[in-house]
Amino acid sequence: MDALIPLFVAIPLISAFLIMILGKVIPGFHSFLAPLTLLALLVMAVFVFSGLGNDSLHYTLGGWGVEGGTPIGIYMVLDGFSILMLCIINLIGFIALFYSLSYIRKYTAEANYYALFCLIVAGMNGVVLSGDLFNLFVFLEVSVISSYALVAFGVGKTELEASFKYQVLGVLASMLILLAIGLIYWKTKTLNMAEARSLLDTGPPDPFLLFVQVLLISGFGLKAAIIPFHAWLPDAHSSAPSPISAMLSGVLIKAVGIYVLIRLFFNVFATGHDVAVLITVLGTISMVVGSLVAIIQWDLKRLLAYSSISQIGYVVMAFGMGLILLEKGDNIQAATLAMAGGVYHLMNHAVFKGLLFLNAGALEHRLDTRDLKQMGGIAPVMPVTSSTSFMASMSISGIPPFNGFFSKLIIVIAAVNGGFYLLAVLAVVISMVTLAYFLKFQRYAFFNKGLSQVREKIREAPFPMSFSMIILAALCLAMSMIAFPSVREAILQPAIDALMQADFSSTTFTGI
Amino acid sequence: MEGMSNIVKQVAKILTGIIFIYGIYIIVHGHLTPGGGFAGGVILAGAFILLILAYGSSALSLKKEVAGSSNTESIAILLVVILALMALLLGVKVFFSNFLPKGTAGELVSAGVIPLYNIFIGIEVAGAILTIFLALVIFKEESSQ
Amino acid sequence: MSTYILCFVLFLVGLYGVITRRNLIKIAISLSIMEFSVFLILVLIGYVDDGKAPIVNLQATDAVYVDPLPQAMVLTAIVIGLATTAMLMAISIRLYRKYKTFDIREIKNLRG
Numbered sequence: 001m002d003a004l005i006p007l008f009v010a011i012p013l014i015s016a017f018l019i020m021i022l023g024k025v026i027p028g029f030h031s032f033l034a035p036l037t038l039l040a041l042l043v044m045a046v047f048v049f050s051g052l053g054n055d056s057l058h059y060t061l062g063g064w065g066v067e068g069g070t071p072i073g074i075y076m077v078l079d080g081f082s083i084l085m086l087c088i089i090n091l092i093g094f095i096a097l098f099y100s101l102s103y104i105r106k107y108t109a110e111a112n113y114y115a116l117f118c119l120i121v122a123g124m125n126g127v128v129l130s131g132d133l134f135n136l137f138v139f140l141e142v143s144v145i146s147s148y149a150l151v152a153f154g155v156g157k158t159e160l161e162a163s164f165k166y167q168v169l170g171v172l173a174s175m176l177i178l179l180a181i182g183l184i185y186w187k188t189k190t191l192n193m194a195e196a197r198s199l200l201d202t203g204p205p206d207p208f209l210l211f212v213q214v215l216l217i218s219g220f221g222l223k224a225a226i227i228p229f230h231a232w233l234p235d236a237h238s239s240a241p242s243p244i245s246a247m248l249s250g251v252l253i254k255a256v257g258i259y260v261l262i263r264l265f266f267n268v269f270a271t272g273h274d275v276a277v278l279i280t281v282l283g284t285i286s287m288v289v290g291s292l293v294a295i296i297q298w299d300l301k302r303l304l305a306y307s308s309i310s311q312i313g314y315v316v317m318a319f320g321m322g323l324i325l326l327e328k329g330d331n332i333q334a335a336t337l338a339m340a341g342g343v344y345h346l347m348n349h350a351v352f353k354g355l356l357f358l359n360a361g362a363l364e365h366r367l368d369t370r371d372l373k374q375m376g377g378i379a380p381v382m383p384v385t386s387s388t389s390f391m392a393s394m395s396i397s398g399i400p401p402f403n404g405f406f407s408k409l410i411i412v413i414a415a416v417n418g419g420f421y422l423l424a425v426l427a428v429v430i431s432m433v434t435l436a437y438f439l440k441f442q443r444y445a446f447f448n449k450g451l452s453q454v455r456e457k458i459r460e461a462p463f464p465m466s467f468s469m470i471i472l473a474a475l476c477l478a479m480s481m482i483a484f485p486s487v488r489e490a491i492l493q494p495a496i497d498a499l500m501q502a503d504f505s506s507t508t509f510t511g512i
Numbered sequence: 513m514e515g516m517s518n519i520v521k522q523v524a525k526i527l528t529g530i531i532f533i534y535g536i537y538i539i540v541h542g543h544l545t546p547g548g549g550f551a552g553g554v555i556l557a558g559a560f561i562l563l564i565l566a567y568g569s570s571a572l573s574l575k576k577e578v579a580g581s582s583n584t585e586s587i588a589i590l591l592v593v594i595l596a597l598m599a600l601l602l603g604v605k606v607f608f609s610n611f612l613p614k615g616t617a618g619e620l621v622s623a624g625v626i627p628l629y630n631i632f633i634g635i636e637v638a639g640a641i642l643t644i645f646l647a648l649v650i651f652k653e654e655s656s657q
Numbered sequence: 658m659s660t661y662i663l664c665f666v667l668f669l670v671g672l673y674g675v676i677t678r679r680n681l682i683k684i685a686i687s688l689s690i691m692e693f694s695v696f697l698i699l700v701l702i703g704y705v706d707d708g709k710a711p712i713v714n715l716q717a718t719d720a721v722y723v724d725p726l727p728q729a730m731v732l733t734a735i736v737i738g739l740a741t742t743a744m745l746m747a748i749s750i751r752l753y754r755k756y757k758t759f760d761i762r763e764i765k766n767l768r769g
Contacts (some may be wrong), residue, residue: 003600006607014593016745017586024579062599063606134730141737148744157755158766164748168675171688171741175695178734179668185727237768546712546764550736618715637736644743648750 002057004044005076005129008086009139012037012122016115025113031101034114038094038121045090049083054494056080058131068372071192076130082289085128085259086342088350089363092250093121098244099358099468103365107154107241107276119146120247124255133181133191140177140256144170144223151240162235166348169232173222180215183208197268205272213275216264217282226316230309237308238301239372242361245301249308249353254346258312262319262342266499273327280320283422286313291433300360300370300445303437304353307396310430311349317423318342318411325418326500334417339496342490348403348479352395355472355510359389362461362469363445372441376448381458384466386446388473393442395476397435406483513649515568524566531559539634543623548632560642565631569649578646585639592632595625660701667694675699679760681752685745692738696731 007325016038023030028403064073080087097117104110123143130136138294152163185191187208188199200209218229225233233253236489237245265271265279299305319342323333360383364370379386395402398409408431415424460466481487515521538545539552564572602611615622671694676686703724711725749759756764 003607010597010607017589017593020586021583021590024583060606061608063609120570134733138733138737141741145737145740145744146750152748152751155751160748160752160755161764161766164681164745164752167741168684168688171745172675174737175691175739179695179698182695182702182727185699186702191726207543230705239767260740336719360764546710548732550682550732617713641739648747651750 001048001051001079002059004048005057005059005078008041008044008059008125008129009122012118012125015018016118016122018398019111019115019118020497023115030111030114031075034118035094035097036103037118038090038097041121041125042087042090042094043136045083045086046287048078049087051496052078052080052083054080054497055496059275063266070190074135075131075194076129077193078129078500080496081259081263081343082128083345084491084495085255086125088347089121089124089128089251089255092247092354093117093171095206095468095471096243096246096250096354096358097244099361099465100241101111101464102462103241103243103361103465107354113150113327116150117147117244117247118148119143120252123217127256128259131193131195133184133196136260137174137177137181140260141174141258144174147248149246150244151236153241153244158235162232162239163176166232166236169229173219175227176215176219176222178221180212183212183215187212190460193263193268200269202418205270205275205318208275209269210272211273213265213271213328214271217261217275217278220257220261220264221282224253224312224316225309226282226312227289227309230286230290233309234302234305237305237357238299242301242357242364243305245361246354246357248396249305250350251356253308253312254350258315258319260349261316262499265323271323271327274326276320276323276327276423279508280317280423282317283313283318283320284426286310287317288313288426289317291437292399293428295433295440298372300363300372300375300441301357302357303441304360304373307434307437308353310434311353311396312344314408314411315342315346315349317427318414319344319426321415321418321420321423331418336496336500338414339499340492341407341414343492343495344410344482345404345407346483348407348476351472351475352392352402354405355388355392355469355476356396358465358472359385359392360467362465365465366458372444375445377442377446378458379446382460384460384469387468389446390442390478391473393438396430399435401480403464403480403482406480408482513569513652515571522564522628524562527557528563530563531555532572535559535634535638538625539630541579541620542630542634543626544618545605545619549633550637553634554641556634557645558640560638561645564645564649569586572643574646574650574653581639581642581646585636585643588632588639590634592629595628595632599625628631661698664697664701665695667697670694679761681749681761682746684761685742685749689738689742690746692734692741696734696738699727699731699734 015033019033056077058078059076060073061076062073065071072430100113100117104113107113120143123139123146126139126272127136127143130139133269133304148163148167151166152159181191183198190199222229237249240248265275280286287310290308294303294306294310296335297306305309318338322335322342325331325338358368362382363375366382367375368433369375395404398405408427412424412427415421461469482491535552535555535558538547539549542548542552594610599609599611600607609623610624610626612624614624621627659768668691671687671691674690674742678684678687690737705721705723708721708723711722713722752764753759758764
């Protein structure tokens, strides 16, 4: 089964360039090959997940293994945390692609869109699977450069300005990340993550490693849009086409931001107390400020983008709490619970934020506006959009029995068990604020009866869009099953074990 | 845009051939001397761009040119990935491995599959840079009308 | 050590350009300057005293070479920087067509 690992990157690359060549010759070829590719990737991801259990696979490119005691090949590693991210990336990718089969009709140059979409998925799969620092940087750049092009896809004034802002901050982030990778190489003379772990493990944190860790927090914080690095996110996520907003907000800021941050700080560095407190504080500030600014927004997608900042703050805060508790070493059970809450909220946020952006796209497709003040009374004429959006809003605000309730509950319980009472209170208060602005969204978009007389001409969204939204809404309900202990052991526990063991999983294979 | 003066056109005619051969030399000797696919590809693209700048874009049919360079780039990348996947069937049966026979070190025909990768990557980089240049020229032409 | 300080000064020059310049093209060029300073630091990290360029000479079997790994990293990163600069330039040209200016103080459609 480890022969499937490089195929996760090779298959979308091949299909992206096949679409570029044959898309000009055969009309409609792109809308046949792209969903087929992503469906194949999704099936492969679920197959590997079901057969994986608790162990981890690795793959060396080119057969270059360990020579003379040091690993000299490029390693691709698949362990418990990577396979969860792979499933989420390919699932949201497939659903967003299926949604865009009818959404992209109003743009020209459709073949370019599908090729760039496949490249984003290829890049993200590569980031999640890499066991090597520079390989991670290259795949990160592949996916981020494709996303620059996709944000500016409909070349209007606001899209181009948003894409330029996104690009300047994105290039700055990449340069900080490359500088940090170079400094890690200087210190340890290796790029392999497993070997770097065994060489960085020693002694008290010296100032050079603190500098590298701060550079990494800044660089990946810019990619993940935590406060104070969030300036590009509201513009980019509101100006992009809606399936791309769902991909960006649902998967990209997690796969190239949060995932790499967590992987590096749990598995490569021996994180000290100060850095863990810094991460927790940044997460908490994101959670609070993101929600408070989202209340005053009247542009629908801007409201959803600020809400993304807030929910990502929850995840970063949960992992920060896990780091602090692991560092202290006396409350391992609370640390495990905090990390479980973080991973569970990561998966949930991908599903319900993707669904919310797809709903916003359906509204924009039929009404040609994103302004909440001009909508109203849609609920009778667009039943699928209205009901799925209601389920997603209840989910993100933490109302039982949807999945958001369980993940936020686990985070709050972990905070109380670990002694972080202020963080628990803030989490509950911000959850109520989230409910407030999502009720605002629901009222102004769907239930305001005032403008209902002009709504007779509006029909429901076309079939591909409705189908995608229904599948994501069903997942919102189904994923609340993960809170039950037996299912939680099967799905979340391998991820937490992979993060909590002292070295990166491939040390068992490289023999270091 | 119009071309340049007559002297520039005559000198460009001679120089383009030399630059083209130099680019191919850098690509093919990538496993022996510094350079390889990336650097040689950029030099190859430079030869074409010099010709376009000297003769002016009104001497070309720009849509056919950009379609040609874009297709060349995509086909070259597909060949690279197919070559990497073919390594799954021969030799060590690992993705990306070096499965052709490696000769003696220092010869031109040696080091297995590495010269093939260099050639395809060189063609791909040349196609990519030429596509970028032609896309910008087309955009300027369309918006100045 | 002084070479590392100079490369860091180049990084700060690029950062100053990104923050204070108002022309879109100057912002893109300042980003390129920042990228190149990071590449210089990477190549300098691999320096070994009295080392030769890392091209294997089969006759001299005990020569000391500088570290070739950062040089391979920088080659790949230069190509990535090229793609990024090309994207920035393409977006700048399209912005010029829409707004008729390169000045970022005029391009302020998105606020809040």
